[in-house]
Amino acid sequence: MGGVRRALLSAVAGVTVVAGCGAEDEQPPLPTLPPLGPAVAAAPVNGSPTTDPAELARRLLGPADLPGLTPVLDPRGPGQPEQAGPIAxxxxxxxxxxxxxxxEQGTEPLTWNTVAYNGPNFSSIDIDAASYSPEKMPAAFSAVQQTLRECTEYSGSDADGTAIEYWLGALDQPPVGDASTAFQLRTASAGFTLVSLVSIVQVGPVLAQVTITxxxxxxxxxxxxxxxxxxARLRGVAGP
Incomplete structure (x- = not known):
């Protein structure tokens, strides 16, 4: 596999914070994002699902695959809720x-796990994976995609009451895994914009979500x- 290619590190390390340099009341122009296409059906499941979160964690990309990025430790274990705090x-x-x-999207997996990494200039990589029984994979993949189609434009506020606007649209990515889809999300607040590119991919009994922000x-x-x-890692190809 050889780890993540130089394009990834160049893209993340080369990001410049532009929006944050303006006045806080400056709002970016409304983005025009391509509409989401038809939902993608799950492929027939080959292989046995895992019920061991540690085994799933070993099949996610690790620090050796992402040099220059800092792992973010999650104090929760799989299946544990978010710690109580201010409500957004x-x-x-x-x-x-x-x-x-x-x-955490109500897809009823057998087990799941996550990894997260911080890069420079507020950039980040988040990867999560969940293992499903063969009969539940189609509904899980469908449910996640249905949420995206209900949320092409939405809004909110953070715990301090600061307004946040979201725009979601399609993202062209080559097919990968047994079945896959992708989308992009723009998040704007107080003149600052974050861009997230996301792939959701099925590999046998596992659904994985890969996000760069x-x-x-x-x-x-x-x-x-x-x-x-x-x-490749989910299919058992060793990393560097």
């Missing part, structure tokens, strides 16, 4: 599920390479 509001409420780990822009090729490496 999202309208419509179901759109709060966008970018959550697949397992950075201010202003991310090269789609970076997501292509990152997703391909994650698929």
């Amino acid at each position: 509001e999202t309208r419509p409420a179901q759109c709060a599920r966008v970018l959550l780990p697949l397992a 950075a201010p202003e822009s991310v090269e789609p090729a970076a997501l292509t390479d990152l997703t391909a490496d994650q698929v």
Whole structure:
């Protein structure tokens, strides 16, 4: 596999924070994103699902695959809820599920796990994976895609009451894994914009969500390479 290619690190490390330099009351122009296409059906499941979160964690990309990025430790274990804290509001409420780990979107996996990494200039990479029984994979893949179609434009506020606007649209990515789809999300607040490019891919009994987030822009090729490496790892190809 050889790890994530240079395109990924160049895209993340080369990001410049532009929006944050303006006045806080400056709002970016409304983005025009391509509409989502038809939902993708899950492929027949080959292989046995895992019920061991540690085994799933070993099949996610690790620090050796992402040099120059800093792992973010999650104190929760798989299946544990978020710690209580200030409540942020999202309208419509179901759109709060966008970018959550697949397992936290009500998809009823057998087990799941996540990894996260921080890069420079507010950039980040998040990967989560969930293992499903063969009969539940189609509904899980469908449910995640249905949420995206209900949330092409939505809004909210953070715990301090600062307004946040979201726009979601299609993202052209090559097919990967057994079945896959991709989308992009723009998040704008107080003149600052974050861009997230996301792949959702099925590999046998596993659904994985791969996200790259950075201010202003991310090269789609970076997501292509990152997703391909994650698929290879899920298929048992060793990393560097």
